[in-house]
Amino acid sequence: MVGYSEAPYDSQRHPLDNKLKRLPRFRFPLCQRAGRGILKSTLSDAQAIPPASGTYALLLFCPRSREVHVGRLGPQTISRGWYVYVGSAFGPGGLRARCLRHLRPLRRRRWHIDYLRSAAALQGIWFSGDPVPREHLWAEIIDGMEGATAPIRRFGSGDCRCPSHLFRFWPRPSFSAFRQQALHRLPAHGPISAFSVGTPRQARRNAL
Numbered sequence: 408m409v410g411y412s413e414a415p416y417d418s419q420r421h422p423l424d425n426k427l428k429r430l431p432r433f434r435f436p437l438c439q440r441a442g443r444g445i446l447k448s449t450l451s452d453a454q455a456i457p458p459a460s461g462t463y464a465l466l467l468f469c470p471r472s473r474e475v476h477v478g479r480l481g482p483q484t485i486s487r488g489w490y491v492y493v494g495s496a497f498g499p500g501g502l503r504a505r506c507l508r509h510l511r512p513l514r515r516r517r518w519h520i521d522y523l524r525s526a527a528a529l530q531g532i533w534f535s536g537d538p539v540p541r542e543h544l545w546a547e548i549i550d551g552m553e554g555a556t557a558p559i560r561r562f563g564s565g566d567c568r569c570p571s572h573l574f575r576f577w578p579r580p581s582f583s584a585f586r587q588q589a590l591h592r593l594p595a596h597g598p599i600s601a602f603s604v605g606t607p608r609q610a611r612r613n614a615l
């Protein structure tokens with residue numbers, strides 16, 4: 408299991424030692440460690456994201472190559488770089504609730520993207536309150552952007568025909584280029600905005 412290790416049990420030692428050794432030692436994933444510093448301001452800023460249903464993309468950065476177990480997809484190598492994951496939020500609480508979930512430390516892993524969080528920290532969110540689900544269109548557009556690769560087949564796309572909903576970039580992908588392409592491809596597309604994670608200075612740097 409990623410981000411978690413349990414000390415080995417040794418029955419030859421003092422009972423108290425054994426008791427202490429049985430206690431699991433938690434190693435916080437990178438994003439959660441980073442998240443502790445930015446949590447307050449970022450979470451309050453994220454209240455500005457509309458509670459409407461819509462489509463979103465998470466922009467993440469992996470600072471060094473790591474192996475991550477991604478649910479049923481098994482162990483996967485996440486190399487250093489930028490990642491864009493596309494999803495949609497058409498359940499209760501809409502975009503705001505979903506974005507807050509991605510920003511908060513995880514209690515349990517549910518989706519493939521939850522496993523990636525142990526290797527890559529969230530830097531920004533692109534979102535649109537367009538009432539029609541656009542995630543597959545977004546995945547196609549992002550896949551076609553300059554420098555995009557899809558390193559893990561079927562990541563986040565187990566129930567659709569897209570090869571993947573996760574794309575790797577180096578250097579960082581441009582939000583304005585993405586928005587331009589989406590609006591060019593579908594002029595009737597609803598407005599697309601970006602939310603930057605971090606301090607105001609980091610947020611300015613992450614905005615484009």
Ligand SMILES: [Zn+2]
Pocket residue numbers: 542543546564567568569572
């Ligand atoms: Zn899809």
